[in-house]
Amino acid sequence: MTRRTELEELNLSLVLVHQAQQTLALESRWVLGCQTLQGQQLLTLKSSDAGSRYLHVSGDVEFIEVAATQLHPLPALMQARKTWPAVKALVEYQGQLLVLLDVLLLDEQALATG
Amino acid sequence: MSQTSIDELLALKQEAANEVVDVDEPTAKLVIFALGSKFFAFRGAFIKEVLPGTEPLFYVPGMPASVQGVINVRGDIESVILLHRLLQLPDPEEVATGSILLGQASGMHSGIRVDELLDVVDLPLSQLQHPPESLPESLQPYVAALVDFAGKPVALLDIEKVFADYQEGLG
Numbered sequence: 639m640t641r642r643t644e645l646e647e648l649n650l651s652l653v654l655v656h657q658a659q660q661t662l663a664l665e666s667r668w669v670l671g672c673q674t675l676q677g678q679q680l681l682t683l684k685s686s687d688a689g690s691r692y693l694h695v696s697g698d699v700e701f702i703e704v705a706a707t708q709l710h711p712l713p714a715l716m717q718a719r720k721t722w723p724a725v726k727a728l729v730e731y732q733g734q735l736l737v738l739l740d741v742l743l744l745d746e747q748a749l750a751t752g
Numbered sequence: 753m754s755q756t757s758i759d760e761l762l763a764l765k766q767e768a769a770n771e772v773v774d775v776d777e778p779t780a781k782l783v784i785f786a787l788g789s790k791f792f793a794f795r796g797a798f799i800k801e802v803l804p805g806t807e808p809l810f811y812v813p814g815m816p817a818s819v820q821g822v823i824n825v826r827g828d829i830e831s832v833i834l835l836h837r838l839l840q841l842p843d844p845e846e847v848a849t850g851s852i853l854l855g856q857a858s859g860m861h862s863g864i865r866v867d868e869l870l871d872v873v874d875l876p877l878s879q880l881q882h883p884p885e886s887l888p889e890s891l892q893p894y895v896a897a898l899v900d901f902a903g904k905p906v907a908l909l910d911i912e913k914v915f916a917d918y919q920e921g922l923g
Contacts, residue, residue, distance in 0.1 A: 660811065712812075713822065713831035715862045718919045722814020728822060728829055735810035735822055735829065 648706035652729065653681070654736070656697035661736050663729050668741035672699050686742050693744070704731055709738070779874045782908065783853060784901055785866035788841050791906040792866075793899065794855060798911045801825070802869060803852040817843075818923050820865055823852065830854060832863040838914065838923025840890035860915040875899060880908065893917070 651666035670682040670690055679695040708730040712720070724743040729736045756764075781796030809821045809832060820832040832852055836843050844867065851869040855862060880897040887895055887907075894917075897908040917923065 660813065662813075710829040713829060713862060714860060715833060715915070715919055716812065716815060716819055716822070716831045719816055719819060719921065720814050721816060725812065725814045728810075728812075730824065735824060737812055737814075 642707075645706045649703045650706050650709055650729070652702050652704065652738070654700040654702055654731075655679075655681075655695050656700070657695060658697070661734070663731075663736045663738045664741050664744075665738070666701060683741050683744070702731065704729060710735075777876045777878060779876050780880070781872065781874050782899065782906075783872050784870040784906055785851070785853070786868040786870055787836060787839065787866060788844070790841065791870065791901060791904050792839075793901075793906050793908045794853065794864075794911050795908070796872060798855055798857045799853050800856050800861075801854040802872075803854065803863070805849040805851050805865075807852055816923075818918075820848070823863055825854065825863075830861065830863045832865050833918065833923075834865050835914065835918075835923065838918055839894065840888075855911050855915070857912045857915055860912075860919065862915065862918075871901070873901075883907070 653664045653666050653669045653672075655662045655664060664681075664683075668684045670684055672682070673680050679697075679699045681693040681695060681699065682690050683693055685691050710728040710730065711717070712725065712727055716725075724739045724741075724745065725737055726740040726743075727738040729738050782793040783796050783799045783802070784791060784793045786792075803823070803825070807823050809823055811821045812819065818834045818837050820834060822829050823832055834844070834848060835841075848865045848867060850865060850867045852863040852865055853869075855864050880899055883892070883895045883898050891907060894909050894913055895907040896910045899906045899908060
């Protein structure tokens with residue numbers, strides 16, 4: 639089986655966070671739950687120490703699945719120049735290119751201003 | 753004095769027209785473009801493709817201002833960068849929407865947004881001149897040669913140096 643065929647058989651579960659005028663993606667395996675609190679979405683995220691932390695999101699939250707072939711690495715020049723370490727990869731979804739964030743490196747303040 | 757007939761003259765003219773002119777002088781293909789009021793070029797060998805400025809561009813947060821975003825080129829994702837800051841030129845007054853040159857050199861590749869694509873020409877190498885010492889210091893590391901285009905100087909940029917310095921954090 640080729641790598642391409644392998645990839646075509648794999649799916650990626652994501653949580654889309656619609657924040658301000660952009661949509662950011664998180665790997666769903668790091669998202670333990672989502673609840674609405676005073677009109678805001680509150681995501682419970684796994685943290686690296688096996689505990690959990692919370693992320694307030696002002697926009698909508700959406701759970702999706704995409705083929706692994708829709709996942710793209712960050713272009714090399716951008717990887718070298720990124721100023722927000724949480725920016726990890728890109729995902730094609732409905733004709734758009736979305737930024738996939740590394741939950742473990744996610745900083746709530748950066749998410750709000752990102 | 754012998755008279756040459758019209759037929760002979762016409763035959764001579766035909767032969768002259770058929771003569772192969774020796775133009776063996778090596779040439780270089782240059783992609784000439786404008787950044788602000790200045791003209792620059794890359795060697796065509798390093799430009800895979802020229803895309804229209806209307807190509808859908810996706811913003812990526814957490815990048816320096818010189819990264820405009822990413823484009824999807826038939827399934828390949830390419831960054832789109834601006835060179836104004838690297839070359840210490842004034843930032844574009846409006847969001848730059850000129851053509852995107854897809855550059856590739858030394859294993860690095862990226863889209864490069866230019867203000868205006870001017871021409872793609874084949875020029876004899878003899879027309880490339882050494883950059884003068886009076887060239888602004890900010891351009892000296894990147895300009896490999898100067899060439900005349902429509903009466904204006906064009907700075908031929910070393911794309912490998914441009915990409916290498918950009919990757920190192922300049923611009």
